Amino acid sequence: MPSGITEPHERASIICARFWDDAQFPAEQTDSISPLLEQAMANFAAIATMASEADSVRRGVSEMIRKGGRDYVMPLAERYLYDPNSPLRNEETFIMFLEAAPDWERTELLKPQVLKNRVGTTAADFEFIDSKGHHSSLSRFVKAKGQTLVYFFDSECNVCKALIPNARSAAEGMAVLAVCPEADSAQFNEIVSLFPEDWTVARDLGTIDADDLYIFPALPSAYIISPSLTVLAKDLPL
Numbered sequence: 001m002p003s004g005i006t007e008p009h010e011r012a013s014i015i016c017a018r019f020w021d022d023a024q025f026p027a028e029q030t031d032s033i034s035p036l037l038e039q040a041m042a043n044f045a046a047i048a049t050m051a052s053e054a055d056s057v058r059r060g061v062s063e064m065i066r067k068g069g070r071d072y073v074m075p076l077a078e079r080y081l082y083d084p085n086s087p088l089r090n091e092e093t094f095i096m097f098l099e100a101a102p103d104w105e106r107t108e109l110l111k112p113q114v115l116k117n118r119v120g121t122t123a124a125d126f127e128f129i130d131s132k133g134h135h136s137s138l139s140r141f142v143k144a145k146g147q148t149l150v151y152f153f154d155s156e157c158n159v160c161k162a163l164i165p166n167a168r169s170a171a172e173g174m175a176v177l178a179v180c181p182e183a184d185s186a187q188f189n190e191i192v193s194l195f196p197e198d199w200t201v202a203r204d205l206g207t208i209d210a211d212d213l214y215i216f217p218a219l220p221s222a223y224i225i226s227p228s229l230t231v232l233a234k235d236l237p238l
Helices: 008-018 035-048 054-068 070-081 091-100 107-115 138-145 158-162 164-170 185-194
Strands: 127-130 135-137 148-152 175-180 200-204 221-225 231-233
Touching: 008 035, 008 054, 035 054, 035 070, 054 070, 054 091, 070 091, 091 107, 135 138, 138 148, 138 175, 148 164, 158 164, 164 175, 185 200
Parallel strands: 148 175, 175 200
Antiparallel strands: 127 135, 127 200, 148 221, 221 231
């Protein structure tokens, strides 16, 4: 590391670019991943989130795939960077892996999912009916309420219910729209009372799933949407 570079994000960029330069991958690939490679992947994923230069991360990603092989590296990248249960989940870094491995067997399936409602893009709009019977849409809601945390949940999901307090803390100062992407009004009505009174609790009118407007690797899933309908945060950790 050059001694003159002290800014953490610049240092992270340099580390990412050179991370795999001296890495030794097995000559014969197997289905099992060594603990050393597991740890190295975890370290790289963590440092990549700090890097200020995306091109430096891309260089590291390309070097890992070149040395380790597409079919060996990509399942590991998916597990660490896209699995909803991974503490290192980061779609932006995973996109770099998908772009560096266009011929991998799962890239064609996963890339459209990861790019959907990406941070910085316009959120897909949808109509909903709230618990009081009022019809509206995401776009009308955020225009009227301002920056909004959208809490997508499943009416039968115990984790979704347990994380309501976490979502409330994350939404401090914002409006909250809790949306159940299901058409079963009976199940929906049974759990409305679990939510804070100042939240708008709603169910969509069947388009989220039918039109694949949003992809949920797991529920609950929290988004932050600006008044201009821009995605500011996607799958916010709760």
